[in-house]
Amino acid sequence: MANNRGASTIVDVAALAGVSRQTVTRALNDMVDVSASTKARVLAAADELNYRPNRHAQSMVQGRTTTIGLVLDxxxxxxxxxxxxxLSRVAAERQWSVLLCDIGTDREKGRAQLASIVSRVDALALTGCRSDTLELLPASVLRQSTMGLPLLMLDGPDHERLDARIVLDVASGMTAALDHLVATGRRRIAFVDSDAGSPERRDIYDSYLEERGLDWGGRPHISADETVDGGMSAAERLMREAPDCDAVLVYNDVMAIGVLKTMRRLGYPVPQQVAVIGMDGLEVGRLVTPELTTLAIDKGAIAQASVALLEQVLTAGRPAMREVVIGLTLLVRESS
Known part of the structure; x- marks a missing residue:
């Protein structure tokens, strides 16, 4: 039976399994001097009590560095x-390390990569991941028992297995960007979406235009790869189908740079004839001409919140706040 003061402890697991604390430690670390039946009994007790070993404390005792696995596409x-x-800089302040896992678009290769790192990290932070990325994790990690690796999602889909999330307030940011375009006289505002993302940003854009009476006939629904080439092809289609468009809000900065390139090639001056706004706040947006107006995401704030949440999970078994919301800031530059 778990104690009444909070999260279950190794003592609770030992009592339920009828073994010593030392045996629990050896069983959970898969040491060879524990019989299969005893290990099964310990694991069953840990599952029943939702017990998670204090990995952070284990790292300190064993003299090894706490490692975060950063999973991205x-x-x-x-x-x-x-x-x-x-994230690496903030982790280093705690003498932690970050192990990158770029799983790419080949899902089976991604599954193999994830399987290869889960035994080498103390927690996983996932970002830029598709809705099925969590399903690529080994079954042992996805078990509902809190014995699994701590999982943090950075701006991605929710899942019952997650310990915590960082959520971007995209709606407020997009509203600020669209308000800016309207305030500068733009009325035929298009949106270039990602063809791999969720419908969230498209829905925000559609709702904004409808609520403010700014919907316009022939408005194309365009999505493309999240690349410069994707932005270029999207802009070509946009100006072919809606040449009187006077502003474009783009899914990310990389695509927006592609839009800028195509506007210049096609002879649509930015921002005089067409305003362009991206999202992400990348440094590269300051290197293009005209400099890119963008909805900036504070990567430092995400990193600080991520490490703080993971530290809480690793030390206490659960974060004090499961979800942290981070806003986007409109940086008005030359392109709008």
């Missing part, structure tokens, strides 16, 4: 590179 996207850099 595409490290070539500068957003994830900037986020990984921020």
């Amino acid at each position: 595409d490290l070539s996207n500068p957003y994830f590179a900037e986020l990984a850099s921020a």
Whole structure:
């Protein structure tokens, strides 16, 4: 029976399984001097009590570094590179390390990569992941027992197995960007979406135009790859189907740079004829001409919140706050 003061302890597990604390430790660490029947009894007791070993304490006792596994779909996207850099810096302040796992688009290769790192990390932080990414994790990690690895989602789908989430307030940010476009006289505002993301951003955009009477006939629904080439092809289609469009809100900065390139090639001056706004707040947005207006995501704030949440999970078994919301900031530059 678990104690009445909070999370179950190793003493509770030992009492329920009828073994010593030392045996529980050896069983949970899969040591060879524990019989299969005893190990099964210990694991069953730990499952029943929702017990998770204090991995952070284990790291300190064993003299090894606490390691976060950062799982993402595409490290070539500068957003994830900037986020990984921020997380590494914040982790280093606690003398932790970060192990990157770029699973890519080949899901079976991604499954193998995830299986190869779960035994080498103390927690997993997932970002830029599709809705099925969690299902690529080994079954032992996805068990509902809190014995599994701590899992943190950074701006991604919710899942019952997650210990905590970082959520971006995309709705407020997009509203600020659209308000800015309207305030500068734009009325035929298009949106270029990702063809791999959730419908959230498209829904926010559609609702904004409908609620403010800004919907316009022939407005194309365009989505593309989250790349410069994707943005270029999306802009070509947009100006072919709606040449009187006077503003474009784009899913991310990388795609928005592709939109800028195509507008220049097609002879649509930015921002005089068409305003362009991206999302992410990447440094590369300051290197293009005109400089890109963007909805900036504070990667440092995400990193600070992520490490704080994981530290709570690793030390106490559960975070004081399961979900942290981070806003987006409109940075008005030359493109709008």
